[in-house]
Amino acid sequence: MTHIDLQDLTGVWQRDSLTIENGKPFEDSNVYWLQAGDYFADMRWPLDQAKHTESLQSAFAGRTHWSQPKIRFTHHIDLTKQHLEDEGDLMMVDEKLVERGQVTTKGKTIGYKEIWSPLHTTDQSQQTNVAVVDTDSEIGYFIQVGDFAIGMNDTQGIFSAACLRRSTPQGKWRLLHSIGETERLAPLINAHLIGFTLRQNL
Numbered sequence: 001m002t003h004i005d006l007q008d009l010t011g012v013w014q015r016d017s018l019t020i021e022n023g024k025p026f027e028d029s030n031v032y033w034l035q036a037g038d039y040f041a042d043m044r045w046p047l048d049q050a051k052h053t054e055s056l057q058s059a060f061a062g063r064t065h066w067s068q069p070k071i072r073f074t075h076h077i078d079l080t081k082q083h084l085e086d087e088g089d090l091m092m093v094d095e096k097l098v099e100r101g102q103v104t105t106k107g108k109t110i111g112y113k114e115i116w117s118p119l120h121t122t123d124q125s126q127q128t129n130v131a132v133v134d135t136d137s138e139i140g141y142f143i144q145v146g147d148f149a150i151g152m153n154d155t156q157g158i159f160s161a162a163c164l165r166r167s168t169p170q171g172k173w174r175l176l177h178s179i180g181e182t183e184r185l186a187p188l189i190n191a192h193l194i195g196f197t198l199r200q201n202l
Helices: 182-190
Strands: 011-020 029-036 039-046 058-067 070-078 085-093 096-105 108-118 128-134 138-145 148-155 158-166 173-180
Touching (some): 029 128, 029 173, 039 138, 058 148, 070 138, 070 148, 158 182
Antiparallel strands (some): 011 029, 011 108, 039 058, 070 085, 096 108, 138 148
16 A cells, blocks of 8 residues: 555645446546645536536535545535534555545435546645634635635635636636635635735636
């Protein structure tokens, strides 16, 4: 087994496929996982633009706990409003990550396998930037890894999230996808992405 430490997981990962139980691998969503040290952010939305309803989207962020081969993600902020912990087994195969685990939905526990590929961005330094807001009325997360960034905010139960990308280290940031009232994200994102104003890009 290839030894992996948390630093090896730092980067931008895109899901290639999902397999449920003994079914065939498939992919019906854009899925980005940003890992910066022991902080993570994850956003998912359908490939089919017509299916961008909240029930088919996912966004969550928090802390990662790693003890090879076990990985556990503690959700500090989540579109579902649940502070979940999801855990699986993770191994590296040919530079890709293979994650296996179980999830319980509607009272039924099912097995899954996800294949993740690293996205080698133009920012070879894979610079990371993490900001967390945690008050009685607001939770906010901003995580940047290289040319990708994800921001989330939950203020008094109103959730918003955005995933952004730039083409070069000095290039302009563009919005890939957003959920909810993104103006609530503006102070957090605009403070960390130089040359980008969220409100002007919507």
